[in-house]
Amino acid sequence: MEDFIHDQFTHVPERISGLVDLAYNLWWSWNPEAQVLFKQVNREAWKESIHNPVRMLREIPIAFLKEAAENPAYLRRYDVIMRRFTKYMNATGTWFSAEYPNHRSLTIAYFSAEYGLHHSLPIYAGGLGFLAGDHLKEASDLGLPMVAVGFMYSQGYLRQVINHEGWQLDINEPLDPDAAPVTRVLDSAGEHLVVQVPHIDPPIYVAVWKVQVGRVPLYLLDTNIDCNEPQNRGISSRLYTGDLEQRLRQEIVLGIGGRKVLHVLGADYSAVHLNEGHPAFALLERIRERVVERGMEFDEALEQVRATSVFTTHTPVPAGHDIFPYDLIDRYFKAYYPALGIDRDEFLQLGVHPQNPEAGFNMTAFALRASGHHNAVSRVHGTVTRQMWRCLWPGTPETMVPIDHVTNGIHLPTWLNHRMKDLYDRHIGPTCPNWVSEHDDPSIWELIDEIPDAELWYVHTWLKAKLFNRIREQERIKWAAQRPGRVLDPATGGAYLNPDALTIGFARRFSTYKRAHLIFEDPERLKRILNNRWYPVQIIFAGKAHPADNEGKQLLQRIYRYTQQPEFGGRIAFVEDYGEKVAQYLVHGVDVWLNNPLPPMEASGTSGMKAALNGVLNLSILDGWWVEGYNGRNGWAFGSETAARNGRDPIDAAAIYNLLEKEVVPLYYDRSVGNIPHGWVKMMKESIKSNAPRFSARRMVKEYVAKYYPLLLRAADAEYARIMAVSKPPAPAWEPRVPGEAEEGSE
Numbered sequence: 073m074e075d076f077i078h079d080q081f082t083h084v085p086e087r088i089s090g091l092v093d094l095a096y097n098l099w100w101s102w103n104p105e106a107q108v109l110f111k112q113v114n115r116e117a118w119k120e121s122i123h124n125p126v127r128m129l130r131e132i133p134i135a136f137l138k139e140a141a142e143n144p145a146y147l148r149r150y151d152v153i154m155r156r157f158t159k160y161m162n163a164t165g166t167w168f169s170a171e172y173p174n175h176r177s178l179t180i181a182y183f184s185a186e187y188g189l190h191h192s193l194p195i196y197a198g199g200l201g202f203l204a205g206d207h208l209k210e211a212s213d214l215g216l217p218m219v220a221v222g223f224m225y226s227q228g229y230l231r232q233v234i235n236h237e238g239w240q241l242d243i244n245e246p247l248d249p250d251a252a253p254v255t256r257v258l259d260s261a262g263e264h265l266v267v268q269v270p271h272i273d274p275p276i277y278v279a280v281w282k283v284q285v286g287r288v289p290l291y292l293l294d295t296n297i298d299c300n301e302p303q304n305r306g307i308s309s310r311l312y313t314g315d316l317e318q319r320l321r322q323e324i325v326l327g328i329g330g331r332k333v334l335h336v337l338g339a340d341y342s343a344v345h346l347n348e349g350h351p352a353f354a355l356l357e358r359i360r361e362r363v364v365e366r367g368m369e370f371d372e373a374l375e376q377v378r379a380t381s382v383f384t385t386h387t388p389v390p391a392g393h394d395i396f397p398y399d400l401i402d403r404y405f406k407a408y409y410p411a412l413g414i415d416r417d418e419f420l421q422l423g424v425h426p427q428n429p430e431a432g433f434n435m436t437a438f439a440l441r442a443s444g445h446h447n448a449v450s451r452v453h454g455t456v457t458r459q460m461w462r463c464l465w466p467g468t469p470e471t472m473v474p475i476d477h478v479t480n481g482i483h484l485p486t487w488l489n490h491r492m493k494d495l496y497d498r499h500i501g502p503t504c505p506n507w508v509s510e511h512d513d514p515s516i517w518e519l520i521d522e523i524p525d526a527e528l529w530y531v532h533t534w535l536k537a538k539l540f541n542r543i544r545e546q547e548r549i550k551w552a553a554q555r556p557g558r559v560l561d562p563a564t565g566g567a568y569l570n571p572d573a574l575t576i577g578f579a580r581r582f583s584t585y586k587r588a589h590l591i592f593e594d595p596e597r598l599k600r601i602l603n604n605r606w607y608p609v610q611i612i613f614a615g616k617a618h619p620a621d622n623e624g625k626q627l628l629q630r631i632y633r634y635t636q637q638p639e640f641g642g643r644i645a646f647v648e649d650y651g652e653k654v655a656q657y658l659v660h661g662v663d664v665w666l667n668n669p670l671p672p673m674e675a676s677g678t679s680g681m682k683a684a685l686n687g688v689l690n691l692s693i694l695d696g697w698w699v700e701g702y703n704g705r706n707g708w709a710f711g712s713e714t715a716a717r718n719g720r721d722p723i724d725a726a727a728i729y730n731l732l733e734k735e736v737v738p739l740y741y742d743r744s745v746g747n748i749p750h751g752w753v754k755m756m757k758e759s760i761k762s763n764a765p766r767f768s769a770r771r772m773v774k775e776y777v778a779k780y781y782p783l784l785l786r787a788a789d790a791e792y793a794r795i796m797a798v799s800k801p802p803a804p805a806w807e808p809r810v811p812g813e814a815e816e817g818s819e
């Protein structure tokens with residue numbers, strides 16, 4: 073860790089000053105033992121910091137730190153964890169270095185508009201961000217040479233508060249960089265590094281921050297600096313603004329600025345991975361560099377960039393893709409066209425959608441043309457995407473359209489609850505001590521059957537109790553703080569929920585296609601299901617609507633009003649402020665995870681994978697990942713793929729009611745002596761076994777490696793060798809390869 077950070081923490085005793093390094097590396101967030109190290113300094117301070125070590129170390133009374141530094145028991149644990157941390161950071165024998173020994177010095181740059189890493193760093197909106205965050209964590213664990221770029225959103229977090237009318241208020245909570253695991257990147261003069269986005273007029277500057285994600289550095293771009301014109305300062309303030317011009321400026325900063333920042337930092341890379349179309353302009357900048365600095369023709373530069381780029385698309389509907397009117401593009405790229413060695417028309421052709429050329433510059437069309445490798449994020453999404461974009465490959469049969477799929481996955485150490493992990497340790501560990509590092513091997517998971525039903529059920533019940541405790545505590549705090557005359561409805565927040573009742577979780581963004589209202593299609597039937605005297609059912613909702621999405625907010629309000637209707641028996645609750653923290657409680661603690669989007673809109677979905685990993689059963693429509701995950705024994709599925717889009721609500725809702733009445737509820741309440749639902753537990757085991765290895769980020773990242781990364785790196789190698797042969801290039805920032813090594817095969 074840089075000295076200037078330690079200078080801010082001189083109050084931390086020398087003996088335990090490694091806590092500062094640990095706080096600034098998110099490695100701690102997926103290693104429960106490291107979390108315990110902070111917690112054991114002082115439980116209250118840990119809680120008050122909302123599990124944020126940077127904040128805790130800044131605010132904690134010095135006496136507690138001194139106490140820890142003199143406590144032999146604490147120091148023993150400290151030394152062990154710090155040794156593990158150091159070893160991890162210096163690791164040489166990683167999976168990647170063993171599998172691909174020749175590629176160690178070549179780096180892949182990962183670009184994404186958002187990252188969901190931890191709630192102390194609110195630079196995410198939802199699923200796309202968590203996917204990117206999990207990708208980086210797993211790349212770190214596997215030892216992939218990777219560097220990442222994103223945004224430092226100063227207004228990143230909108231805290232959701234629901235007013236008494238059920239309307240979502242978006243409370244701005246500016247990101248405090250002093251209380252987040254980010255550090256300023258400094259220039260040679262010791263000032264905050266500022267970089268100009270090339271060829272954009274009037275000029276835009278970005279300041280650079282750094283987040284350490286295990287071994288992977290993530291650089292965040294920040295336009296909120298004095299040297300920017302006032303109208304440019306807000307470019308990086310919030311995610312996905314609805315203002316088209318601002319959005320274009322964001323994508324210019326992320327792609328072109330991001331590429332430039334890596335260049336300036338010497339964190340140079342050989343290949344790129346674009347997470348969704350937002351950062352696609354990075355490809356332009358890569359082309360421009362080759363044209364300007366190496367004197368290439370545009371076409372040759374494009375070919376090289378294509379050979380070294382993979383683009384992951386996530387959006388299954390045409391309306392979800394960014395399209396910028398041509399006059400907007402002209403406004404910002406006037407100086408850029410000539411720098412690429414092409415004219416305006418040739419440039420605009422790169423972003424034309426063949427079936428709708430008038431609409432403007434389509435970022436996905438551009439990304440597909442300027443990258444040589446493309447993938448969707450689940451098998452069905454692959455089919456949908458090939459159909460949607462076949463027009464870019466005229467004459468090619470749909471099945472041959474070169475868009476493959478890599479199904480998403482989740483980072484196991486992040487999403488597996490530590491109590492559940494202890495249980496797996498106890499029963500998988502004796503046979504397979506390295507099960508965590510080999511968790512993408514399905515055969516290991518057969519050992520789940522060794523767990524006695526009562527033990528698995530006990531841990532699940534404990535996690536459920538944690539969820540209900542958390543919900544009630546939040547309600548208590550809100551109740552105690554309410555203003556006179558504004559009576560809080562205890563049912564809404566979940567105060568009447570019963571920990572013994574079958575509990576369904578529905579937590580996702582309130583976009584209309586996710587159909588949060590679906591289960592209310594036949595309110596009378598739902599009431600009968602929820603209010604069954606002997607076999608009660610309850611539903612916990614959570615989720616935010618995009619601040620500009622009034623339809624989403626209205627939908628949320630509808631759900632909110634249901635929670636207040638006594639006819640539903642106080643068995644429906646809405647938990648405010650869905651984010652990483654609330655998600656962790658829900659995917660660990662409910663019994664059933666409900667998912668019913670309008671097919672084929674769910675490209676993949678990942679929250680159901682998180683649930684499955686922790687023994688929560690999926691009840692989901694056949695869309696996205698569940699088409700691959702469902703095997704007839706590991707949860708429930710409904711929804712025929714052929715149903716017409718319009719008018720399918722009643723059909724899908726009836727399918728849910730039928731499953732609940734005939735299968736889910738009876739199985740849950742079928743108890744033996746000792747109150748154990750053996751049938752249910754059997755299904756939990758089947759769900760863990762079948763889903764955990766396949767839908768892990770480890771399987772996903774290895775698949776990206778197998779399908780793309782070495783290909784990209786080989787192309788980069790070849791390009792580099794060519795440059796070396798032609799001329800002496802400017803000193804590369806990365807280790808130059810020993811001549812001759814480049815010719816060898818990699819595997």
Ligand SMILES: *Cc1c(COP(=O)(O)O)cnc(C)c1O
Binds near residue numbers: 197200650651652655
């Ligand atoms: C996992 C996760 C998501 C994405 O889940 P979906 O299944 O794609 O809806 C969104 N938000 C949070 C907080 C998550 O943890």
